[in-house]
Amino acid sequence: MSVLLHPQLKTDTFFVKNLALCRVLLMNNALYPWVILVPMREHLKEITDLTADDYALLCKEIHSMCTHMQDMWAPDKMNIGALGNMVSQLHIHLIARFEKDAAWPKPVWGQASQPYTKDQAQEVIQRLA
Amino acid sequence: MSVLLHPQLKTDTFFVKNLALCRVLLMNNALYPWVILVPMREHLKEITDLTADDYALLCKEIHSMCTHMQDMWAPDKMNIGALGNMVSQLHIHLIARFEKDAAWPKPVWGQASQPYTKDQAQEVIQRLA
Numbered sequence: 001m002s003v004l005l006h007p008q009l010k011t012d013t014f015f016v017k018n019l020a021l022c023r024v025l026l027m028n029n030a031l032y033p034w035v036i037l038v039p040m041r042e043h044l045k046e047i048t049d050l051t052a053d054d055y056a057l058l059c060k061e062i063h064s065m066c067t068h069m070q071d072m073w074a075p076d077k078m079n080i081g082a083l084g085n086m087v088s089q090l091h092i093h094l095i096a097r098f099e100k101d102a103a104w105p106k107p108v109w110g111q112a113s114q115p116y117t118k119d120q121a122q123e124v125i126q127r128l129a
Numbered sequence: 130m131s132v133l134l135h136p137q138l139k140t141d142t143f144f145v146k147n148l149a150l151c152r153v154l155l156m157n158n159a160l161y162p163w164v165i166l167v168p169m170r171e172h173l174k175e176i177t178d179l180t181a182d183d184y185a186l187l188c189k190e191i192h193s194m195c196t197h198m199q200d201m202w203a204p205d206k207m208n209i210g211a212l213g214n215m216v217s218q219l220h221i222h223l224i225a226r227f228e229k230d231a232a233w234p235k236p237v238w239g240q241a242s243q244p245y246t247k248d249q250a251q252e253v254i255q256r257l258a
Contacts (some may be wrong), residue, residue: 006218008180023133026187027210045206046195046199046206046207047191047192047195048190048192048195048196048199048207055156055188056188059184059185059188061178063164063176063177064159066175066176066177067177070175070177075173076218077174077212077213078175078176078177078211078212078213079210079214079215080176080208080210080212081208081209081210081211081212081236082207082208083206083208083210084206084208085206085207085208085226085233085234085235085236088206102252104214105215106214106238106239107210107214107236107238107239109235109236110236120170125161128155
């Protein structure tokens with residue numbers, strides 16, 4: 001794929017795998033299971049920039065990843081969001097939240113962060129993939 | 130419809146209209162154009178609680194409302210999110226963001242709030258509906 005990933009997304013995450021539309025990334029923050037989906041098409045900023053087919057695909061991939069994360073972590077709540085105020089390339093956050101996590105009940109953006117150890121990251125990436 | 134709206138959603142918003150699946154609400158915060166979509170089905174907490182047909186409908190209504198808000202306000206960025214850490218009833222936020230708004234580039238949750246005047250609210254609701 002020739003579509004480029006925003007440098008900030010590259011810096012903050014680990015590569016997990018590629019789906020039909022999206023690249024799956026794991027946020028390098030051990031405080032929350034936090035996945036980012038990036039539709040690999042050029043010049044996307046808003047969901048309304050996608051073609052109808054790609055939007056349907058995005059919705060499907062969000063749903064599948066949400067189910068997968070619920071199966072893996074049994075969170076109290078899934079948080080799903082497309083913000084992009086800082087990184088304009090369209091990307092969707094999926095975060096498994098727990099009533100005992102570091103930021104609950106606040107949203108995780110702008111809250112504490114703690115990088116994974118190499119082993120931790122490896123394990124989560126393998127289970128996610 | 131017999132599905133009940135969570136009291137907090139009722140308190141914080143104005144009713145705009147009903148779509149095929151969702152009730153459209155306007156957040157009573159004049160600092161940001163902020164719409165909430167509530168799928169009117171019982172016992173929904175996560176998007177994965179929806180039937181396949183209802184999920185497709187939700188995706189369609191999110192897309193339409195997003196387009197509508199872009200047409201109305203020409204925002205710098207749309208923020209879309211399903212969080213629900215405080216209010217468990219499934220609801221989707223659509224917020225038109227501007228680089229000059231009160232919270233930019235932060236997410237709006239937990240930031241400053243300013244109620245609409247009656248006239249302001251009336252006008253926005255009419256344009257949205």
